[in-house]
Amino acid sequence: MPKKQETENPYAEWTNSLGYLMRTAFRSMSRALENRTSDHGVTASQWHFLRVLWMEDGISQRELSERVRMREPTTVVALKRLEKSGLVLRKQSPDDGRKINVYLSPKAKRLKTKLMPLVEEVNELATEGLNAEEKAELRRLLQKVNANLAAEDIYPMLPAKKR
Amino acid sequence: MPKKQETENPYAEWTNSLGYLMRTAFRSMSRALENRTSDHGVTASQWHFLRVLWMEDGISQRELSERVRMREPTTVVALKRLEKSGLVLRKQSPDDGRKINVYLSPKAKRLKTKLMPLVEEVNELATEGLNAEEKAELRRLLQKVNANLAAEDIYPMLPAKKR
DNA sequence: TCAATTTCATTAGCTAGCTATGTAAATTAA
DNA sequence: TTAATTTACATAGCTAGCTAATGAAATTGA
Numbered sequence: 001m002p003k004k005q006e007t008e009n010p011y012a013e014w015t016n017s018l019g020y021l022m023r024t025a026f027r028s029m030s031r032a033l034e035n036r037t038s039d040h041g042v043t044a045s046q047w048h049f050l051r052v053l054w055m056e057d058g059i060s061q062r063e064l065s066e067r068v069r070m071r072e073p074t075t076v077v078a079l080k081r082l083e084k085s086g087l088v089l090r091k092q093s094p095d096d097g098r099k100i101n102v103y104l105s106p107k108a109k110r111l112k113t114k115l116m117p118l119v120e121e122v123n124e125l126a127t128e129g130l131n132a133e134e135k136a137e138l139r140r141l142l143q144k145v146n147a148n149l150a151a152e153d154i155y156p157m158l159p160a161k162k163r
Numbered sequence: 164m165p166k167k168q169e170t171e172n173p174y175a176e177w178t179n180s181l182g183y184l185m186r187t188a189f190r191s192m193s194r195a196l197e198n199r200t201s202d203h204g205v206t207a208s209q210w211h212f213l214r215v216l217w218m219e220d221g222i223s224q225r226e227l228s229e230r231v232r233m234r235e236p237t238t239v240v241a242l243k244r245l246e247k248s249g250l251v252l253r254k255q256s257p258d259d260g261r262k263i264n265v266y267l268s269p270k271a272k273r274l275k276t277k278l279m280p281l282v283e284e285v286n287e288l289a290t291e292g293l294n295a296e297e298k299a300e301l302r303r304l305l306q307k308v309n310a311n312l313a314a315e316d317i318y319p320m321l322p323a324k325k326r
Numbered sequence: 327t328c329a330a331t332t333t334c335a336t337t338a339g340c341t342a343g344c345t346a347t348g349t350a351a352a353t354t355a356a
Numbered sequence: 357t358t359a360a361t362t363t364a365c366a367t368a369g370c371t372a373g374c375t376a377a378t379g380a381a382a383t384t385g386a
Contacts, residue, residue: 018286019192021305023211024232026189027373028312029182034374045342048186062364069187074343076366081341098351098364123181128311134304141293141301142184148291149191190343197344208372225334237373239336244371261334261381 029126036118040111041085047115049078053088053104054112060099061090087111192289199281203274204248210278212241216251216267217275223262224253250274 034044042050052067053059059067065075079102082088087108093099127135197207205213215230216222222230228238242265245251250271256262290298 016302016306017214017282018289018302018305019196019282020211020214021302021309022185022189022192025305025308025312026185027232028309029185031374032312033182043341048183051180051183060364069190070342071344072365073345073367077342096352096364100365119180119182126181126308126311130304130307137300138304138308139179139181139184141297141304142181142188143179144293145188145289145301146184146191148289149188149195194344206371223334233372234374235335236337236375240372259334259382263335 025126029122032122032125033119036122037115040114042087042111042115045078046082046087047119049075049082050087050104050108050111050115053102053108057104058101060093060101062099064102082108188289192285195285195288196282199285200278203277205250205274205278208241209245209250210282212238212245213250213267213271213274213278216265216271220267221264223256223264225262227265245271 030044033047037044037047048068049064052064056063056067061075061079062072064079065072068075070078079088079090083090087105089103089105090100091103093101127138130138193207196210200207200210211231211233212227215227219226219230224238224242225235227242228235231238233241242251242253246253250268252266252268253263254266256264290301293301
């Protein structure tokens with residue numbers, strides 16, 4: 001164990017823990033994002049669902065859950081709110097009566113061009129002072145962490161084969 | 164912009180976003196942690212508060228909020244639950260009638276030796292396959308992100324001067 | 327010295343996650 | 357071809373975050 005910093009900074013030990021760093025980084029990013037998107041009536045959580053739908057409009061709720069890596073009840077509740085604010089429509093699948101497909105409203109599609117720059121802004125703020133290699137390295141390392149934890153996680157890592 | 168991977172993986176675009184990676188990494192770690200600590204009646208959220216108190220027993224609720232970087236109402240509610248499960252005691256400060264100091268119970272102090280290895284296990288699982296330099300780099304980059312976002316965040320970065 | 331301001335904790339009420347459980351449609355198997 | 361199983365969604369009830377507003381003690385300042 002290197003003990004170099006500890007005398008300078010009494011908090012170094014636990015502010016250096018991966019869990020602490022993840023938690024604070026995630027919450028700070030969420031807050032920064034929501035500060036910007038809330039003017040358009042979109043929360044940080046909703047943003048994650050919308051981003052997937054902008055890529056794959058019309059997928060089922062189950063598929064959507066897998067994409068955002070949230071459990072089904074979380075998705076159900078999130079979609080109810082998105083539906084209430086007129087951003088998505090839910091239609092029963094004609095092929096399979098169990099499935100409900102989720103579609104973006106025109107309003108939600110228009111929002112994409114407004115929201116994307118805001119998110120870009122947050123990403124740039126978050127990675128300010130990092131060069132291109134460092135930014136790529138951060139992503140790579142986080143993906144590795146995700147892959148490592150996927151073993152005991154809910155869904156297989158994407159791109160997912162149907163299990 | 165390198166476009167190498169995009170043709171291989173249709174999800175590469177948004178699964179590469181910093182917000183997505185942070186969110187999934189944080190939630191996966193929380194779940195992995197809670198899977199292990201729940202046997203001892205401790206949630207992932209409570210863990211963060213306990214860890215600070217193991218370092219600085221007897222600090223005020225406000226100070227505790229700053230350390231874990233959560234808002235005061237979040238801390239109040241978390242402490243109520245910790246108090247109810249017999250892990251902390253809250254005593255009004257004799258010096259300042261507004262302050263409430265938070266103390267660990269003997270039970271909570273004993274828990275430290277049981278919980279620390281579990282958390283260590285999660286950290287190792289999360290960073291499996293990364294060498295020492297990569298682990299250090301991940302921490303360094305996350306700290307940089309935290310520092311960048313601190314500007315529009317709630318509390319000044321630690322170690323904090325009293326503001 | 328006492329009125330105004332600041333600080334610390336709290337409450338109320340909201341969104342967002344989770345697990346456990348239920349229900350109906352589709353699929354599998356007897 | 358009907359009974360059992362699986363799949364997809366929903367509901368209930370919980371913890372954990374947040375903002376806004378309230379209350380009470382301490383501090384400031386006229």
